Amino acid sequence: MPAEDRAARMADPLFGTVFTEHMATVRYIEGKGWHDARIQPFGPMGMSPATAALHYGQEIFEGLKAYRTPDGRAQLFRPEENARRLRESAARLSMPEVPERVFLDAIGELIAVDREWLPAGPGTSLYLRPFQFASEEFLGVRPAVEYLFGVIACPVGAAFPGGAAPISVWVSTAYTRAAPGGTGAAKCAGNYAASMAAQTQAREAGCDQAVFLDAVEGRWVEELGGMNLFFVFDDGAVLTPPLSGTILPGITRDSVVTLARDAGHPVLEQPYSLAQWRADAADGRLREVFACGTAAVVTPVGTVRSADGEFAVGGGAAGPVTERLRATLTGIQYGRAADPYGWTRRLDG
Missing domain, CATH: 3.20.10.10 (D-amino Acid Aminotransferase, subunit A, domain 2)
Structure with missing residues (x-):
């Protein structure tokens, strides 16, 4: 995306409406484990109308932010805790757990390729949304055998530009x-x-x-x-x-x-x-x-x-x-x- 177009979209984004150019995805198949990790263009993901998550609710997510430090570097806040909580959510919903290394690498690789989307204004940040859902094409009340883990990101403005009003x-x-x-x-x-x-x-x-x-x-x-x-x-x-x-x-x-x-x-x-x-x-x-x-x-x-x-x-x-x-x-x-x-x-x- 041309720099001027990116700057225009980042000028005053409404939370959760402007997304970066790429996303991270990793797939899981029972017996094979997590595989096919990739960074790809942000866009629609084709899925069957019989995708298990649409019918039986096996879907979990996390939320964390990347911050720009005073010296211009990118910084995360306690991402290992987000990885742990995603694993605990997965266990509760009978889903395979995403290893911490996979979780952190997906975030790191996505930010590396979309680094220019990290805002620089006071109180701004890059919101990260890791998510996981049952991607198997199947109708039946049992845990799915195929899943997709992904990470998308969106620049967000200051939550309270004029201060945190009650x-x-x-x-x-x-x-x-x-x-x-x-x-x-x-x-x-x-x-x-x-x-x-x-x-x-x-x-x-x-x-x-x-x-x-x-x-x-x-x-x-x-x-x-x-x-x-x-x-x-x-x-x-x-x-x-x-x-x-x-x-x-x-x-x-x-x-x-x-x-x-x-x-x-x-x-x-x-x-x-x-x-x-x-x-x-x-x-x-x-x-x-x-x-x-x-x-x-x-x-x-x-x-x-x-x-x-x-x-x-x-x-x-x-x-x-x-x-x-x-x-x-x-x-x-x-x-x-x-x-x-x-x-x-x-x-x-």
Whole structure:
């Protein structure tokens, strides 16, 4: 693609709509394993109407970013954790696991050939979408014997060009995201499809995101449709719902837990009810709430709405703990700050 055309497409891309020129693919056949790894032009992939993934839902994916450091190099953030989570998702859906080396090589080779698509503007990045699906032409309720693993990429602008404004959330009581024994801890397509009805309700209520409660009692806060939640109290403690099989183990979540502890905050991983959330916000004990994930990094939550009314947290403004954690995390991701944890992985030079 001519440089001027690429620059025009990268000028202000809407998330997930502009893709780089190439993609990585690797195929799997039972008895042969992973093979036929290649970089090829980005474009349609021919598949049969009887492709198993279309009928039985064996499809998983990941999300991570490549960042441009101050010296112009490309850098990943904890990609080994994405590779691990993809393997865990595969195991839950009875799919063959993609080896870490294959996962990392596919990303590295794709970025090498599409290096010019790595944005340079403040807060921009190259979003990477590894995915895996059952590609066998077969109708029948059993694990497929053929799969395709791929990686595509899209340049994305700053999530919050003017700063991270607090979002509003709608408490979903009509729908649940996951149940014990289900696929809540797997990053599979069906989980996101199941969350869309609640997200539609959230938009109709004037909210940005839906927050889900547990499926058993309907009282414990779990997570948003695509982000984990954190609560900051007046004594400096930080609480996040525990990973109990119904919550996606976010890599950003895990990073925030580490950063908060190292900053001197006691971090509690324990259940937290909607009723307690409302009460703690009312008496001022709860000072801040934020959500975190790959796309939006760390996002303050200002207003909570439900069928029972609404309430605000911290006056509806972003709090200092949220802002410090976000600044520390993005500093490491973009190479502006030291990485004492060994989280970053340079791809060139």
